[in-house]
Amino acid sequence: MSTESTTAESREPRAEGADAQWPLWEVFVQEQQGAPHEHAGSVHAVDREHAIQNARDVYGRRGGISLWVVPTAEITASTPEDMGPFFDPGNDKPYRHPQFYRVPRGVRGV
Amino acid sequence: MIDEALRPHLVEFLLRHGDDRLVLGHRLAEWCGHGPALEEDIALANCALDFTGQANLMLGLAGSVEGKGRDQDALAYFRDEREFRNVQLVELPRGDFGVTMVRQLLFDAYDVLFLEALQRSAYEDLAGIAAKAYKEARYHLRHSAEWVVMLGDGTGESHERAQRALDELWRYGPELFDMDEGDRALASAGIVPDLAPLEPRWRERVEEVFARATLAVPTGGFRAKGGRRGVHTEHLGHLLAEMQIVARSHPGASW
Numbered sequence: 001m002s003t004e005s006t007t008a009e010s011r012e013p014r015a016e017g018a019d020a021q022w023p024l025w026e027v028f029v030q031e032q033q034g035a036p037h038e039h040a041g042s043v044h045a046v047d048r049e050h051a052i053q054n055a056r057d058v059y060g061r062r063g064g065i066s067l068w069v070v071p072t073a074e075i076t077a078s079t080p081e082d083m084g085p086f087f088d089p090g091n092d093k094p095y096r097h098p099q100f101y102r103v104p105r106g107v108r109g110v
Numbered sequence: 111m112i113d114e115a116l117r118p119h120l121v122e123f124l125l126r127h128g129d130d131r132l133v134l135g136h137r138l139a140e141w142c143g144h145g146p147a148l149e150e151d152i153a154l155a156n157c158a159l160d161f162t163g164q165a166n167l168m169l170g171l172a173g174s175v176e177g178k179g180r181d182q183d184a185l186a187y188f189r190d191e192r193e194f195r196n197v198q199l200v201e202l203p204r205g206d207f208g209v210t211m212v213r214q215l216l217f218d219a220y221d222v223l224f225l226e227a228l229q230r231s232a233y234e235d236l237a238g239i240a241a242k243a244y245k246e247a248r249y250h251l252r253h254s255a256e257w258v259v260m261l262g263d264g265t266g267e268s269h270e271r272a273q274r275a276l277d278e279l280w281r282y283g284p285e286l287f288d289m290d291e292g293d294r295a296l297a298s299a300g301i302v303p304d305l306a307p308l309e310p311r312w313r314e315r316v317e318e319v320f321a322r323a324t325l326a327v328p329t330g331g332f333r334a335k336g337g338r339r340g341v342h343t344e345h346l347g348h349l350l351a352e353m354q355i356v357a358r359s360h361p362g363a364s365w
Contacts, residue, residue, distance in 0.1 A: 022147070043149050046260065053253055054149035057156050 025051040026075060027059050030066040037068050045069075112175065112233065116299060119292030120233070121176045122195065123302055125185070126338055127224075128168030129196035132186055133346070134217060135161030136353050137204050146207055153253060157214070160246040167239045187357035191347045192340040199282035201337070201346040208261055208271035212279055214254035219315045220286045220308070221247040227303030236301065255319045262323025273325050280328045283316075284309065285335045 022044040028037035040059040045051035051069040060067055078086055090096055112120060138158035145151025169182035199217065204210050225247050228240035261272040287309040289297070296302040320327050336342070357363075 044147060045149065049256055050260070053256060054153065056249070057153035058149055061152075061156055 022046050022050075024072040025055070025069045026072050027055040028068040028070070029059055029064045030068075031064055033065065037066065042072060043069070112301075113299065116296060116301065117175060119296050120301065121172050122292055123296060124168050124172035124175065124236075126195040128165045128172055128182075128185070129194050130200050130217075131161040131168065132165035133194070133196045133349065134200040135159070135165060136349060137200065137202075138210070138214075140204050141210065154210075157250055157253070160243075160250065164239070164243045164246070167242075171235055171239065183357065187354045191342055191350055194342065194346060194350070195338055195340060196342075196346075197282070197285040197337040198334050198343050199279065199285065199337075201343060201349060202279070202282065203345055205275065206271055208268065209275040209279070211254055211257040211261060212272060212275040214250065215258045215316060215319060216279060216283045217286070218247060218251035218254045219319075220283070220312050222251050223308045223311055223315075224286075224303070224305070227308065230300075231302060232300040258319055258325070259323045262320070262325040269324065272323065276320065276325050277328050281331050282334045283312075284333050285337060287312070288335060288338055290338070 023046070024042050025045055026042050027040045029040040030037045040055075043051060043054040043058055045054045048069065052067060055067050055069050135158045138154050138161065141151065141154040142158070143151065145154055165186070166182050169185045173180045173182060173185055199213060202209075202213065222244070225240045225244040229237050229244060231237040231240065258272065261268040263269070287305045289305050293302060293305070297304045317327055
């Protein structure tokens with residue numbers, strides 16, 4: 001343990017904006033071949049390479065075969081007010097769902 | 111399986127390289143809860159666990175090749191400072207984040223070359239351990255190289271701290287490539303790699319990263335050595351006291 005360096009560090013004045021966060025990135029993990037990349041969470045990072053490494057350390061350490069990172073600011077999301085007009089019209093139209101097809105035996109992952 | 115004349119040399123080799131990983135893993139684990147950001151805290155803990163896992167395998171093999179009934183726990187927790195065979199580089203205090211990352215780069219760049227060569231060992235158990243560790247080492251190097259460039263080519267303060275770390279640590283790098291008679295006997299038998307040709311390749315790789323990081327590589331100066339023979343800096347004893355206290359206070363305890 002280096003008590004010396006810890007004390008030296010804590011004596012230093014906090015740099016301006018030391019609390020400023022790195023930009024946020026959304027992380028998508030693909031668990032296995034053919035499976036979709038699924039949203040796993042988010043990380044802070046300064047650039048793409050840093051983001052993919054942080055994603056690996058935070059979300060990829062228990063498996064997976066592929067990672068995507070996307071700057072959170074680049075994602076356009078619908079708003080809660082959009083919910084009615086966007087989704088309600090589909091709720092009473094079961095024929096829009098593909099559940100009337102018979103799934104052949106042996107097909108997995110559906 | 112192993113030539114009787116080579117057995118003590120192989121035990122020594124496994125202790126040296128197992129101890130490197132045990133001590134470095136402990137230094138990295140000291141960052142747990144103190145990382146500069148949550149993501150980095152987890153990253154350092156991941157690396158610490160990788161090194162500790164590698165130590166577990168190498169010291170376990172050292173114990174079984176030695177054949178005197180010492181397992182990896184006995185070797186890790188019940189040897190004293192002079193019996194540790196790690197290079198001095200890994201026992202130095204973790205310092206600030208710049209010191210930790212420059213040290214990692216120096217070690218990781220060596221480790222990728224070392225493990226790449228060790229995978230071709232004629233001793234299958236050793237080749238297997240190297241193959242597993244090699245994948246981890248490649249990630250470690252990517253991580254530390256990225257950080258050294260960010261710190262060196264970052265703010266005035268991060269550059270200054272990274273440069274100070276490099277000035278302090280550079281002399282401890284070459285010990286990683288030291289070999290003695292025992293190592294050379296093992297190398298002739300194809301059990302361990304010849305480390306000498308790896309050193310210029312290591313220099314080339316780390317110097318390329320330091321150049322991108324706008325850090326100046328120190329020239330000349332003294333070359334630290336002694337760790338491989340059990341001669342250590344003042345820092346190892348303190349580290350071992352902390353690492354070994356629980357096992358020594360409660361021998362044989364399991365949890």
